[in-house]
Amino acid sequence: MPKIKTHKATVKRFRLTASSKLKKRKAGQGHFNSRESGNTKRAKRLDINADATLVKTIKTLTPYQ
Secondary structure, three states: OOOOOOOHHHHHHEEEOOOOOEEEEOOOOOOOOOOOOHHHHHHHOOEEEOOHHHHHHHHHHOOOO
């Protein structure tokens, strides 16, 4: 059985925690953040859990992570 190729773009965007949850960065952090309030900027720094509907797809694309 040949090895399965890992989808590198997916590996860069998602991280598997010790309890097998998928974490990702919150969207909208790239630029135009100076106008945001302090609470919004602080909230954007936190990672969030990946959507439950995508978990199966992400785990298929990253077989060895």
